[in-house]
Amino acid sequence: MNSIRSSLTVCFLALLGLALGLASLLAYGSACANQENQLRAQRELVERRFQEKSREEETRRDEALLNQAQTIARLVQYQVNWGKFRFLELYSLGLLSIPIDSNAYAMVPLWGLQSTRNFANEMYRRATPTIRFDQDELFHRLDGQVAEFFQVQTAWGSKYRSLSLGDHSLPIRLDKFPADDLFHWIFEDETLSDSLKVRKVTLKVSRFLSGPYTRTRGASIRVPPLPPSPPNEFSFRPTIYVQCAFDLAKTEGAIAGFGIERDAEVHAYVQEQAQALKVFRDWLIGINLLTFVVGGSVCLWVVKVGLEPLRILAAAVSRVSENEFRLDANLAAMPSELKPIMQRLESTFLLLQKAFNREKQATADITHELRTPVAAMLTTLDVSLRKSRSVLEYQGILQELRASCKQMHSEVERLLTLARLDAGADPCRPELFDLATLCNDCVRLIYPLSRERSIEVTLTGESPMEIKSDPGKLREILINLLHNAIHYNHNGGRVDLSFAARPGSIVIEVRDNGLGIRPENHSRIFERFYREDPSRVYGDGTSSGLGLAIVKGFVDVLGGAITMESTHGKGSAFKVVLPAPIGRESGIPVRA
Numbered sequence: 001m002n003s004i005r006s007s008l009t010v011c012f013l014a015l016l017g018l019a020l021g022l023a024s025l026l027a028y029g030s031a032c033a034n035q036e037n038q039l040r041a042q043r044e045l046v047e048r049r050f051q052e053k054s055r056e057e058e059t060r061r062d063e064a065l066l067n068q069a070q071t072i073a074r075l076v077q078y079q080v081n082w083g084k085f086r087f088l089e090l091y092s093l094g095l096l097s098i099p100i101d102s103n104a105y106a107m108v109p110l111w112g113l114q115s116t117r118n119f120a121n122e123m124y125r126r127a128t129p130t131i132r133f134d135q136d137e138l139f140h141r142l143d144g145q146v147a148e149f150f151q152v153q154t155a156w157g158s159k160y161r162s163l164s165l166g167d168h169s170l171p172i173r174l175d176k177f178p179a180d181d182l183f184h185w186i187f188e189d190e191t192l193s194d195s196l197k198v199r200k201v202t203l204k205v206s207r208f209l210s211g212p213y214t215r216t217r218g219a220s221i222r223v224p225p226l227p228p229s230p231p232n233e234f235s236f237r238p239t240i241y242v243q244c245a246f247d248l249a250k251t252e253g254a255i256a257g258f259g260i261e262r263d264a265e266v267h268a269y270v271q272e273q274a275q276a277l278k279v280f281r282d283w284l285i286g287i288n289l290l291t292f293v294v295g296g297s298v299c300l301w302v303v304k305v306g307l308e309p310l311r312i313l314a315a316a317v318s319r320v321s322e323n324e325f326r327l328d329a330n331l332a333a334m335p336s337e338l339k340p341i342m343q344r345l346e347s348t349f350l351l352l353q354k355a356f357n358r359e360k361q362a363t364a365d366i367t368h369e370l371r372t373p374v375a376a377m378l379t380t381l382d383v384s385l386r387k388s389r390s391v392l393e394y395q396g397i398l399q400e401l402r403a404s405c406k407q408m409h410s411e412v413e414r415l416l417t418l419a420r421l422d423a424g425a426d427p428c429r430p431e432l433f434d435l436a437t438l439c440n441d442c443v444r445l446i447y448p449l450s451r452e453r454s455i456e457v458t459l460t461g462e463s464p465m466e467i468k469s470d471p472g473k474l475r476e477i478l479i480n481l482l483h484n485a486i487h488y489n490h491n492g493g494r495v496d497l498s499f500a501a502r503p504g505s506i507v508i509e510v511r512d513n514g515l516g517i518r519p520e521n522h523s524r525i526f527e528r529f530y531r532e533d534p535s536r537v538y539g540d541g542t543s544s545g546l547g548l549a550i551v552k553g554f555v556d557v558l559g560g561a562i563t564m565e566s567t568h569g570k571g572s573a574f575k576v577v578l579p580a581p582i583g584r585e586s587g588i589p590v591r592a
């Protein structure tokens with residue numbers, strides 16, 4: 001993507017989409033989890049209710065069974081077959097005689113009460129009372145809510161069974177009843193046949209129990225008090241076992257109904273939750289779409305506003321040309337991030353403008369520098385060709401032409417030197433040499449010029465001083481500086497060349513008491529083609545503004561630094577500092 005705006009917009013929209021998607025996923029996930037929990041809780045609640053109802057149903061059924069058994073126990077009547085017995089009482093002898101059959105009597109002493117009771121019991125057992133039972137009364141007392149199966153049995157073997165039992169008989173497990181308990185009941189599930197399973201209660205009512213059976217047994221069973229026994233009932237009661245049974249299929253049917261209700265309730269709740277989840281999902285999608293559209297629009301606007309300064313800056317940069325280097329944009333109105341860029345651009349454009357002007361100036365200067373000697377040569381040639389000359393005159397003209405050519409050659413050489421420095425084609429070629437000798441040579445070389453202007457040149461420094469550097473470049477540096485010191489000096493002035501060793505460096509200084517340089521021009525003095533006063537031409541007319549630029553270039557190649565101090569009208573001092581290794585013993589620069 002080439003456009004920053006498109007990239008930012010796409011990025012922002014992608015992030016917005018991602019954030020919305022994640023938030024929606026989290027919200028939807030937590031809603032699902034919440035619903036899952038609610039559903040689980042609801043299931044448990046419904047299941048608990050179902051269990052409770054089932055238990056209530058079973059309890060209600062068991063209570064009804066026990067109630068019925070108790071009612072039956074109250075309604076049961078006995079008829080003893082007294083016809084089987086004949087009493088012959090021999091009270092006068094203290095004996096009770098009972099004919100057991102037509103030929104035999106049983107004699108029982110009345111004083112042996114215990115044996116009398118056992119005997120009597122045995123007699124009753126033999127008499128085997130017949131059980132009588134009024135079913136209508138039972139229906140009446142239980143408001144018709146009668147379990148279809150019931151059975152009454154005495155400890156002596158008499159039995160009464162409801163017609164509904166048919167061939168079936170409800171079994172009694174006497175061993176489960178405590179012998180000393182007067183009133184006791186047991187609930188059991190019984191399988192009478194493959195198709196008939198019943199819930200059964202067996203109620204034991206002892207013959208010693210009288211009055212209404214109000215005693216309860218078992219925490220969950222509530223036994224209502226029964227109405228008193230009917231009058232004129234046979235008062236003797238053998239221990240009886242009353243059994244009542246419900247068809248389990250009926251209870252199971254009721255419980256199955258509760259199960260269906262439970263399942264329906266859970267299903268309805270699940271449907272309700274699914275509907276709520278769907279509504280929530282639709283809302284979520286709607287809100288996401290709306291947020292995305294609004295967020296996207298805001299994003300487009302923000303990106304547009306945010307990139308506006310860049311657009312302004314780009315427009316300002318595009319207006320920059322070779323005629324107008326100024327950046328036409330308000331720096332104060334720019335955002336802080338762009339300010340340094342703009343400042344950098346402004347300074348770069350300023351440098352470019354200077355370089356551009358310098359190049360223009362250089363072209364003009366080179367043209368001018370070359371045109372002057374060429375024009376001089378042409379003039380000399382024209383004048384000399386106007387008439388025939390003597391050999392001596394021609395020799396003089398040729399001498400003049402040679403001087404002009406020399407000047408041109410010198411300029412071209414300087415330009416070539418700078419070109420080589422720019423291209424890095426003139427590296428440092430270090431070698432050991434004596435700095436004092438080199439300085440002395442330079443002073444001697446410049447001597448004709450100084451003498452011509454009556455300028456005294458002095459040389460100060462330790463001799464010999466061997467250093468390792470590039471002597472050719474150092475010679476060029478010193479000659480240029482000495483040349484300038486004489487050039488820009490008064491006749492009869494003074495130039496001092498000095499050199500000294502410092503820890504880690506060699507310092508060479510060229511000082512004069514000449515014209516000096518104006519403070520405002522100090523910073524430009526090493527620029528190419530810069531001349532403080534272009535109209536002034538000294539001496540041989542070789543002032544082209546390239547000398548100090550070459551000096552600076554050479555000092556850089558040697559790894560040193562050059563500085564200048566000058567006072568206008570009083571003189572200047574150029575100081576060259578070259579690096580030198582530190583000696584092990586003396587701590588001063590090694591000169592070898």
Ligand code: ADP
Pocket residue numbers: 484485486487488489512514515516517525530531532533542543544545546547548549571572
């Ligand atoms: P030029 O060939 O003109 O001497 P330079 O680069 O050597 O060029 O010098 C640039 C300008 O610096 C000169 O034109 C002159 O104005 C000034 N200058 C250089 N050296 C001195 C000096 N020692 N005293 C005063 N001005 C100097």
